[in-house]
Amino acid sequence: MNVFYWTVAGTASGLIIVGLWGVLTRKNILRIGLAFTIADTGVNLLLVWSGYLPGRTTPILNGDVPAAEAVSAVVDPLPQALVLTSIVIGVAVAALFVVVAVLASRRLGTADIRRMKELKW
Amino acid sequence: MVTALAVFLPLLGAFLTAWLTHRNERLSLLITRLFLLAGLAAILVIAARLGAVTDGGLENTMILRTGVMTPPLSIDLKVTGWSALAAVVVYVGALLGVGRFSGRIPGTQPLLLTLVTTSLGLMFATDFFNSFVFIEIGSIITIGLTAAGRCRRRWEVALKTAMISGLVTILYLLAVVIVYRTTGELRLTAISTMTGFPAILVSGLLLTVIMTEIKAFPLSGWGLDFYQGVDKNFAAVYSSTWSLAVLLWSARMLTVLPLPDPGVLARIGAGGLVLGQLAGLRQRDPGRMMGYSTSAYASILLILAGTVHGADYLSLTLLFFTFASLSKTTVFLMADPEEEDDPWKKVSGYVLLLPLLCITGIPPFPVFWAKIRMLTVLADISPLLMGAVILGLFFESVYIYRLWSSRTGPWQKKRKYFDAAFMGAALLAAGTVWTAAGAEQGLSLSGELFRAGFVRDLFLAIFAGGTLLSLPGAFRGGPGEKSPAVWMLVSGVALTLLPLSGNGLTFYVLWEISAFAAVIGVSKGARPSEGTFWFAVFAGAAGYLLLASLVLSDGAVSSPGIPMLLVAAAALLKMGQGGAHLWNVRAYSTAPSTMAAFLSGTSSKAAVFLLVFSASAAAILPLGTSLAWIGALTALGMAAMASLESDYKKVLAYASVSQLGYVIMGIGLTSVLGWTAAIYHTFNHFLFKSILFLGAAGVIARTGTSDYDSLGGLVKRMPLTFTFTLISVIAFAGVPPLSGFGSKWLLYNALVEQGMLPLALVAMFASVVAFLYAFRLLYAVFLGQLAPRHYEVKEAPLAVLAPQGVFTAVLMALSFRPTLLLDRLVPAVASIAGLGGEIPVIEGTALSTSLGYWDAWSVGMMVMGVFGFAFVFYWISGRRPIHVGQLDIGFAGELPPSPEEVHYAGDFFRPFRRALAFLPEIHASKVFGGIVKTADLAGDVFRSLFTGDARTYLLHSLIILTVMILWMKGGTP
Amino acid sequence: MTRLLVSVILTSLGALVYGLLLGGVSRVITASIHGRIGPRLTQNFIDLWKLFRKESSIHHGTMFWMAPMFRLTGGIGVLLLVPIIAGNSVLTNMSFSGDLLLVLYFMFFGCLGMALGAGDSGHPYAVVAVSRGLLQMSAYELSFSAAVLVLALGLGTFSIENIVSAQQGGILNWNVFRFPFATAAALITFLPMNMTYPFNIVLAPQEIPIGPPTEYSSRFLSFMFSGRAIFGVAKLILFVNLFFGGAGSWSSLLIKTFLLYMYPLFVSPVFPRFRTEQSVRFLWFVPTSLVAVDLLRVIL
Known part of the structure; x- marks a missing residue:
């Protein structure tokens, strides 16, 4: 049980670290976008994880979970609601990022972030 | 109901214009404006209802429930008087900018309207997740509108902004996870009760998020690039909407962060202010300068959050950020986005003046009141911190000045978009009047x-x-x-x-x-x-020292x-x-x-x-001797410089500083005689330096040059100017019977009375060196050979001549009857508490001390008598000679070459230069140039943090995050 | 008032005669050093009369023409501000109107006027001389005023009369013995003040024909001539008053001033001429360091 719990946390943290690592080290802006998505996934996983209560079931009120006992039987539903929003927003951001990245690389003739440094100092 | 309207009207407008925008652009723009106006009206009603317009209503609250249930299942917005007033600025900014931005780039109205709603939402948001949503939407719109702009570098800016907001999202959500996990709540205020490591983690994460978002140094890199590269008209909208909203949201967050010691914020802010603004000194790109200024305000927010509390905090943040935002909007509205390198190239300095003065917080502009209040609070906490803040603000004013001073364009009356900028300026002016009238400390001439x-x-x-x-x-x-x-x-x-x-x-x-x-x-x-x-730099420095x-x-x-x-x-x-x-x-x-x-x-x-x-004299006393020496050495050094200089106005400038050295010397003596000398000389200096410079004005107006080598012989063409100049030269040289001698007499009496002979010697030396430049000035400009190109020169214009006449009349009166002034001055100075030494005695026209005596009237009469006798004797003893041409001189039987060649004015005191050659050359310009260079170098070091590579900026944020967490971890047991 | 006026006129005339006479003496002595017959003792009177009788037919401008009067006024003014014989209430002339400081600064009056006239003449040589003269003056005034200030500080007064009376009662009370170094410095500055070798860079024969008065002739020159003679006497009296115990009587006045006048005559012929910057530097450092010795004595 605990193993699962910490595995999820570990995976999430790992995703975040891998994502940030990618963001900081990749040069191609599309790959950077991809790295962001990875990190984002990690964060979302962590968000779901934060509402997880050991030994409880999904927060869906059906025959298995009587409404009266729901409070003590299901995991915290709030993070699950939040993570939906977060995923949606994440998709929007990722889409926008890709658009910007593609257009930028077309305009600038390169997808290498090291060459997008006209503005500095 | 009104609250909901105030927040969501723009969103409604967004839907409408999204449908309209490609069908009827003008109608769409009109509708945008109408919705913004309606929203503005609504928020004004709210602000009035909360009592925010009148004083003290900043903390009144109104809750807006947007769902049927209670939080967290509904979006719960809280409007305070404080945020309502800021919301007014958001609307105003959007209204001002919409025509310039959306009018130029079709299709942006819906986004712009949504940005307004999002900004308001963020300002009013009460829980973490709502804030998250608003921050994300705001970022998306910002990126979108940046990319929609019309300038070349928009893609780079958009990409950097997107990357930064990606990182912010991750860090922010991590904080949310920890907060929810620890407290089980999502209210923003919930975190204030957190303790232990989670609190440190959350503080670190949120602080990094905030510093990145508000662009506080050293996390300001992306913001600088943003302001440099973005479409300036979008920057105008952005400054007053999203940027302001983020600042105010951060202002709320910073007060609830569970920091072990909130004072840390002030230190981070002050340090960032000094170093960041130091980096700004080297800026030449005006857009980037605005970015640095933004970063200064971000640092100010951190300082405020660390030191000021309660109602003060609310009013100060409001004053600082609303006016700064509005000023920035106005500045950006004046820019021409088509000009990539210098968008303000064609703008006249006049129109930029007001908003820039507002940004730098020069009195009486609104930010000043906040600034002085902040500094007062800081002074109580730590004078060092206050000093750092003043230094940072000084740096800011330097580059803002530079931004202003390079504007040379004409008025831009015809450009229609200027209306909005003028409207912004008018609003700023109104705000200035309003805040000055309400300034708590109060101005008073009584x-x-x-x-x-x-x-x-x-x-x-x-x-x-x-x-x-x-x-x-x-x-x-x-x-x-x-x-x-x-x-x-x-x-x-x-x-x-x-x-x-x-x-x-x-x-x-x-x-x-x-x-x-x-x-x-x-x-x-x-x-x-x-x-x-x-x-500007020296006046600014003096102003900040005084402050x-x-x-x-x-x-x-x-x-x-x-x-x-x-x-x-x-x-x-x-x-x-x-x-x-x-x-x-x-x-x-x-x-x-x-x-x-x-x-x-x-x-x-x-x-x-x-x-x-x-x-008080007592306060000066400990500094007295140093002051006197500074004055004496300045008097001597500047007199020598004046003798070697060949530019009319520069000579006068050196002479002016040299003469003021005597004043400082007198004040430094802190004795009755010393101060009498100082004030007497002050008045004297006022008279003769005004005459000299006005004379120079006349000469330069007529001849168009101030170079000794090109002048000469003007006494024949400008006799009145010469007469006035001659009189004032004799006066400042201290030759009796004119008034300058009185200053010298009083000063030497004071110096010998105090036993300060070395000082007296330096003063004496300075006064004889003064003869050198005094004569050279008269000779090079007025005597000697008149250059042929000045044959047609006329007497100086009456507008400068008449004032010289008045000054000269007063000078002559003072020369022959110094007691007219001293009769009143001596008792007045003697009555100043704390001045030691003897009081000079005045009897009739004579002045005496225990050391010596001086009777200006009888000296004057003697000189007039003897001179008059010599004059009359000459007159009656023979025929009058005739005036001959200027080249009719005994030139060893040869024909003199051209007048210019005969006029010996350049490098007049070459032997003096040679005699001084043993001295090492110390140039003030080199010293100050060195200071500037050092500052520039240091600035470059900090500037080099901002490599332009967006990944560096992300790394900065992560480093700061790590450092802060480790630091706070070390700080708590 | 009438007494004052009479005294002023008589003093000025007396100083003129005495000054011209001393000039004659110096010419005679110089001639005998050179082994020439030389001019008569009264040659200067004859020269002055000759110059005065000649008409000046041209001038170069107002300042040019007023300069000789400035020069004369400067000379007479200084003379009148210095009490001539201690205790003689009449011969104090105008000295009640100012102390030593006034005299020091009034000494510039004539120089400035002269310099302006030279400038107005438009002759470059005249102005070259003025630039040298002003430089040298700024240099010797430094050490001279240093010496004077040391005196003033030591005796606690700027009043010449008080300085004289402080020296009464025996030759050892003279400032030359009380302030030997300051006096030595002042005596060094006496040479450039009288424009003798090695400091005669202003008139500088062979280099710049005759200095500031290059363009002046005849009646103009006679005014300058008289002004210079009177100024010379005034400076002699000032030195006697400051350093040599003042004059209690006519005889002591004449003896002391005559001896003082002779001093440069016997010092200067053995020196060549300084360059301007050499002169300036010499005057900045040598006499001023001498004064510093006495200054330290006074302060400590």
Whole structure:
């Protein structure tokens, strides 16, 4: 049980670290976008994880979970609601990022972030 | 209901315009405006209902439930009087910018309207997840609108912004996870109860998020790039909407962060302010300068959050950020986005003046009131912190000045988009009046900051008289100059009110107004850039020193100790003493000549006034000897420089600083005789330096040059100017019977009385060296050979001649009857507490001390008598000679070459230069150039953090995050 | 008032005669050093009369023409401000109107006027001489005023009369013995003040024909001539008053001033001429260091 719990946390943290690592080290802006998505996934996983209560079931009120006992039987539903929003927003951001990245690389003739440094100092 | 309208009306408009925008652009724009106006009306109603417009309603609250259930299942918005007022600015900013931005780039109205709603949402949001949603939407719109702009570098900006917001999302959500996990709540205020490691983690994460979002140094890199590269019209909208919203949200968050020690914020802010603004000094790109200024305000937010609490915090943040945002919007509205390198290239300095002054917080503009309140609080906590903040603000004012001063464009009346900018400026002006009227500390011209009495009235007469008499000549600038009359008048009126100010704050406000008006006046010169820059920098430094002193001594202009030291430093800078002459020489020589006359003759006396009045004698005493030595060495050094200089106006500038050295010497003696000498000489200097500079104005106006080598022989063409100049030269050289000797007599009596013989020797040496430049000035300009190109030169214009006549009349009266002044001055000075030494005795026209005596009237009569006798004797003893041509000289039987070749004026005192050759060359310009270079170098070091690679910026954030967490971890057991 | 006027006129005339006479003496002595017959003792009177009788037919401008009057006024003014014989109430002339400081600064009056006239003449040589003269003056005034200030500080007064009376009662009370170094410095500055070798860079024969008065002739020159003679006497009296115990009687006045006048005559012929910057540097450092010795004595 605990193993699962910490595995999820570990995976999430790992995703975040891998994502940030990618963001900081990749040069191609599309790959950077991809790295962001990875990190984002990690964060979302962590968000779901934060509402997880050991030994409880999904927060869906059906025959298995009587409404009266729901409070003590299901995991915290709030993070699950939040993570939906977060995923949606994440998709929007990722889409926008890709658009910007593609257009930028077309305009600038390169997808290498090291060459997008006209503005500095 | 009204609340909901206020927030969501723009969103409604967004849906409507999204449908309309490609069908009917004009209608769409109109609808955008209508919705914004309606929203503005709604938010105004709310603000009024909350009592925010009148004082004290900032904390009143109104809750807006947008769902049927209670949080967290509904979006719960909380409107306070504080945020309602800020929301007004959001609407105003959007209204001002929409025409310029959306009118130019079709299809952006829906996004812009959504941005307004999002901004309001963020400002009113009460829980973490709502804030998250708003932050994300805001970022998306920002990226979108950036990319929609029309400038070349928008893609780079958009990409960097997107990457930053990606990182912010991750860090922010991590914080949310920890908060929810630990407290089980999502209210923003919930975190304040957190403790232990989670609290540290959350603080670190949120602080990094906040610093990145508000662009606080060192996490400001992306913000600088943003302001540099973005479409300037979008920046106008952005400044007042999203940027302001983030600032206010951060302002709320910073107060609830569970930091072990909130003072840390102030230290981070102050450090960032100094280093970040130092980096800004090197900026040449105006857009980037605006970015640095934004970063300064971000640092200010951190400082405020760490030091100020309660109602003060609310009002200060509001004052700072709403006005700064509105000013920035106005500045950006004036930009021309088509000009990539310098969007303000075609804008006149005049129109940029008001918003830029607002940004720098010069009194009486609104930010100033917040600034001085903040500094007062800081002074109580840590003077060091206050000093750092003042230094940072000084740096900011330097590059903002640079931004302003490089504008040379004409008025842009015809450009239709300028209306919005003017509207913004008008709103700022209204805000200025409103805040000044409501400024808590209150300005007052009544009351008695300075002892009423003869000395004060004397200075009043100097300020008023000097302004009035310098003014007539200023209406028409000399060759290549514009008229500085308006600014001279503003400066002069402020100066004149100076002695009447009822409290320290009023004094400071008037001082600053006078200074910045003078800076603008100087900028009207023919070659303004360098001179004005140095003047602005030194005047700014003096102003900030004065401000520091004011704040440290709790509103008195100064008190003994550090405040006195600061005041003395300010006065010395203002008078160009001890090496600070750099600005005098550069500004006087490049300013319009009449402006130079005003600055040197009249305005410099403000510093004397400050020293004489602000400081009790007891406060000056510990500094006395050092002051006296600074004065003496300045007098000597500047006299030598004046002798070797070949530019008319520069010579006068050196001479002016040199003469003021005597004043400083006298003040440093802190004796009755010393101060009498100082004030007497101040009045004298006022007279003769005004005459000299006005004379120079006349000469330059007629000949178009101030170079000794090209002048000469003008006595034949400008006899009146020569006469006035001659009289004032004899006066400042201290030759009896004219008034300058009185100053010298009093000063030597004071010096020998105090046993300060070495000082007296230096003074004596300075005064004989003064002969060198005195004669050279008269000779090179007026005597010798008249150059053929000046054969047709006419006498100086009446507008400068008549004032010289008035000054000369007063000078002559003072020369023969110094007791007219001394009769009143001596008792007045003797009554100043704390001055030691003997009081000179006046009997009839004679003045005496235990050391010696002097009777100006009888000396005058003797000279007139003997001279008159010689004159008459010559007249009656033979025929009058005839006047011959200028080249009819005994030239060893040869024909003299051209007049220019015979006129010996350049490098006149070459042997003097040779005799001085053993001295190491110390140039003030090198010293200050060195300081500037060092600052630039240091600035470059910090600037090099911002490599332009977006990944570096992300790395900065992560490093700061790690450092902060480790630091706080180490700080708590 | 009438007494004052009479005294002023008589003093000025007396000083003129005495000054011209001393000039004659110096010419005679110089001639005998050179082994020439030389001019008569009264040659200067004859020269002055000759110059005065000649008409000046041209001038170069107002300042040019007023300069000789400035020169004369400067000379007479200094003379009148210095009390001539201690205790003689009449011969104090105008000295009640100012102390030593006034005299020091009034000494510039004539120089400035002269310099302006030279400038107005438009002749480059005249101005070259003025630039040299002003430089040298700024240098010797430094050490001279240093010496004077040491005196003033030591005796606690700027009043010449008080300085004289402080030296009464025996030769050892003279400032030359009380302030030997300051006196030595002042005596060094006496040479450039009288424009003798090695400091005669202003008139500098062979280099710049005759210095500032290059363009002046006849009646103009006679005014300058008289002014210079009177100024010379005034300086002699000032030195006697400051350093040599003042004059209690006519005889002591004549003896002391005559001896003082002779001093440069016997010192200067053995020196060549300084360059301007050499002169300036010499005057900055040598006499001023001498004064510093006495200054330290006074302060400590």
